[in-house]
Every structure is written in C-alpha cells, then in structure tokens.
Amino acid sequence: MRIAILIFDRLTALDAVGPYEVLSRLPEAELEFVAAEAGPKRTDTGALALSADRSLADTEAPDVLLIPGGAGNRELLDDEVVLDWVRQAHETSAWTTSVCTGSLVLGAAGVLEGLQATTHWAFLERLREFGAEPVSERVVFDGKVVTAAGVSAGIDMGLSLAARIAGEDVAKAIQLGIEYDPQPPFDAGSPRTAPAELTEMLRRMGAEAERA
C-alpha cells in the first residue's frame, strides 16, 4: 500500500500530518511526502518546513493519494504539471483523498465532477465550480474519492480510511495508539456550534486573504 501525500509551499501542516500520523501506522503502508520538486516546503505560518522526499515525476501510481489544504494550494489550481499528475494518479489509485482545501485541487483536476465532496466550511460553496455537490459533513466518501472538512478533519478521515483498508480492529488500534479521545475545551469547532459572529469574522478574514 503506497501512500503519497502531496505537499507544497504554504501548506497547512496539520492537514497533512493528521492523516499521516494515522495512515503511516497501517501495517505494510509505505508513506511518502511528494512535491512538484523534492525538498523542504514551508508551511503557511512560515515556522516549519516539511520535507518532500520525492518529486511527482518520480512518483508513479500510488495506491492512495492525499492532498492537504493551505493557502499555497491555490497556485496549484492552474498548475498543469500538478493537475496532470493528480489525474494520472487518480486513474489507478485505490483511494483519492483530500483534507480541507485540498479538495479544490482535486476539483481543478476534474476528479470531483458529479461527486459529493466536502472541504473547509468557509470554502464549501466553491466546490460547485468543479461540478461537485458540497456536503457539510466531516468526511465524505463517494466511490473511491474521500474528502475531509477543515484541517483537523484529516485525523477522522485517516481513521475511516484505515478501517476500509485494513479493517476496524486495525483502525481502533491506531486510534488507541495515538490516544485519539478528543476533548476540545470549547464547542466552537464548526459553524453549527460556534458563535455566529465568530463564524462571520473568520469568513470575512478568509475572503480577504483569498483576494490578497
């Protein structure tokens, strides 16, 4: 089971590292971070670099393809080298997946046409641009395409995917290993539960950042 996580400059680290931490614990998983060019990629805060050990040109036919989010992936939406690689990988993949705005890249590659999909709550409507039907759920499976909501949702997606790949017992063992027994101190993790003015503020800030 070869799992390729596509990274790029200005990615959101947890989008990639959440599912990595889960999927890398699958028995016989070979997990690799890949990028248009191999080397360190700076995260969106600038405070961290994650290394891509392999270039896309050297990454053929992974069994699982995962695309994280982060402001930097908007540059990939018209990057034909990356989009071609995504299309090719999707042709032979067992699972094609994304976290957060990673789904926009899947959309731009044409992968989401006619499918149900999700993304970060602030970007949900943008999925329509790619012919997808936005679904406000934490993890959405549509055939072999699996999309997760914002940032931290990649952990939940990783566990759901681990169960499909290796069975529920393995997924539960991984969950116990990473002690994923979440106890958020507040109930503000979704527009469903957060104060409305907070949701509006973040939506406005996000829209401004997109225009910048």
Place this chain on the structure above:
Amino acid sequence: MRIAILIFDRLTALDAVGPYEVLSRLPEAELEFVAAEAGPKRTDTGALALSADRSLADTEAPDVLLIPGGAGNRELLDDEVVLDWVRQAHETSAWTTSVCTGSLVLGAAGVLEGLQATTHWAFLERLREFGAEPVSERVVFDGKVVTAAGVSAGIDMGLSLAARIAGEDVAKAIQLGIEYDPQPPFDAGSPRTAPAELTEMLRRMGAEAERA
C-alpha cells in the same frame, strides 16, 4: 510570545504539529522549532522530516517551551545539554509544556518533581520515577507546567493553553479556523473505552519497543 518546540530524530510528528497548528495562530506568537542542532529531524516512521530552524544554544528564554513525544526522546533522558536547556528555559518560561512522552523529558530535567502530570496512557506510571503524580486526564495544568496525554492530545492542550494566553474568544476562533469538531469513527481512543485486549496488545508492543 516566543514559543519554542523542541524536536529530535524519531519524534512523533503529530505531537508537535497538533499544538503548533493551534499556537501558531495566536496573535503575535513567534513560533520556532528548535533542536540540539538545527536541521531536519526524521520522524519515528521515517517518512517525514520536520526542520528545526534554530539550535538550543541560540534559543534563549522562550515564553513557552513545548516538548513532544516519540521513541527518539528516550535518548534525551540522559542528554545533559538538552536537560540543562530545559531547566534553564523552565526558570523563565511562562508555560512549560509537553505532549505524550515529552513529559518524560520534563521529568528527567527535574521539572515534574512534586507535580501532577500526564503522558501517553502506556507510560503513565513512569512519571513516578521523576517524583510526579500521574493523572489520567487529557490535559493537566499544575502551575505553569502543562502536560498532555498521548499524541493527539496536544491539540486539546494547545486550545486550553491558547485560552489562558489570549482568552477564550481567541481560542474559539482558532478552534473554528482549524474546524476542530472531532468525530472519531470509533470510540477506541482511550483504555477507558477501547477493547481490553487491544489495550493489552499495544501495552505489550510498547514495552517490547522500549526494550529494543
């Protein structure tokens, strides 16, 4: 607010990246990954490297110190350069924190003597070696020392700490920004809820790995 996250070879990536994703979003936070020697550090799976931008020698008096877990930190338990740095940083820190087995390093530095603390469930009793009182909770505050349970607990700790540093509204905004509305597909994230035989299996595997 200068936040230093200590990394090392064979760390568990999510231990560091969970709280990083939260704390880096604090207004006016300056977050840095630091290590005995600057440069890339391979995670415990081998599949990823995180970069330390600064050496410990160049990292003086951070306001927040965070030590993640991972098999590689057992080598730090008698590394006097690292332990001296932890002791010095703790003298002037506003918060001294750990995730997972990072608490063993705090313990070895003498920081946990007489305090309540937590760690990954499989290591809880080891905290007694350092004069700490183990507490089976997700996040434990004792004065300015904050310890989190295994791996994924660093996200919950990050949010609790963000609220103490910048107030609950900021912490809630961060939670909404990373869409931390966890929905684990299984209820197996703690020995409290996981099948007993699974807990025993992981405990045995962990003990074997420690002896290896």
